[in-house]
Amino acid sequence: MDDRDRLIKEAKEALRIEAEAVYALIDRIDERFVRAVEIIASCRGRVVVTGMGKSGLIGKKIAATLASIGTPSIFLHPAEGSHGDLGMVSKGDVVIAISNSGETAEIVSILPILKMLDVKIIGLTGNTSSTLAKASTVVLDVSVEKEACPIGIVPTASTTATLAMGDALSVALEIRRGFKKEDFAFFHPGGSLGRRLILRVADLMHTGDAVPMVKIDTPMKHAIIEISSKRLGMTTVVDDNLNLRGVIT
Incomplete structure (x- = not known):
């Protein structure tokens, strides 16, 4: 087998x-999952997602997805949490803590403070007997049989499974809250969907002094100054009664 064939084979594998790994999660969507959804749905504060390393990167995506469906969410770096950033967490918040081993030192170190704050903890872990699992209000099992990398160490299948579980939580929350595309557009005014559903002509048009305007008998050099100063690349041309007679671009 040449290098090309081996690369293709390993990539497919x-x-x-x-x-x-993702498919195996289907059988784990049970009452614990429903409870996790209800905990997030009933949260009166913010959802604080935390994780270290690759789990942290997955956590940032989960937090961003939750925010995009109207759930106030932030990411807390657990190492920074031990040095003051735990002030971001308040009673009434919900914490989603991610650790494949469930024993990540930076996560374990902040668990006692989270318990003192009396926040509910949703643990996403591959070890349901771990310290994180024992400290969690509800545990979602994201364990995998093996990683996808050839040496079986680099987080690959485990991070993919965790991301998929986060997406499943978000989708379930959308259903739980009756989230519609108009709601999505509201939180995405800069996207094409938001512009199509939310923005009106009145939100974009120029009015009053912002509109370039010259009279019919205005010298051309003054019209050019008007075009340049208003920065719209054009000017309207009006008569003495301010009726539009034309435009110059």
């Missing part, structure tokens, strides 16, 4: 392993 990686995708197969990750696909199976």
Whole structure:
């Protein structure tokens, strides 16, 4: 087998392993999952997502997705949390803590403070007997049979499974809250969907002194100054009664 064939074979195997890791989560969507959804749905504060390393990167995406569906969410770096950033967490918040081993030192170190704050903790972990699992209000099992990398160490299938579980939580929350595309557009005014559903002509048009305007008998050099100063690349041309007679671009 040449290098090209081996690369193709290993890439396909990686995708197969990750696909199976995600598929295995289906049988774990149970009452614990429903409870996690209800905890987030009833949260009166913010959802604080925390994780270290690759789990942290997945956590940032989960927090961003939750925010995009109207759930106030932030990411807390657990190492920074031990040095003051735990002030971001308040009673009434919900914490989603991510650790494949469930024993990540930076996560474990902030658990006692989170318990003192009396916040509910949703643990996403591959070890349901871990310190994180024992400290969590509800545990979602994201364990995988093996990682997709050839040496079996680099977080690949485990991070994919965690991301998929986060997406499943978000989708379930959308259903729980009756989230519609108009709601999504409201939180995405800069996107094409937001512009199409939310923005009106009145939100974009120029009015009053912002509109370039010259009279019919205005010298051309003054019209050019008006075009340049208003920065719209044009000017309207009006008569003495301010009726539009034309435009110059």
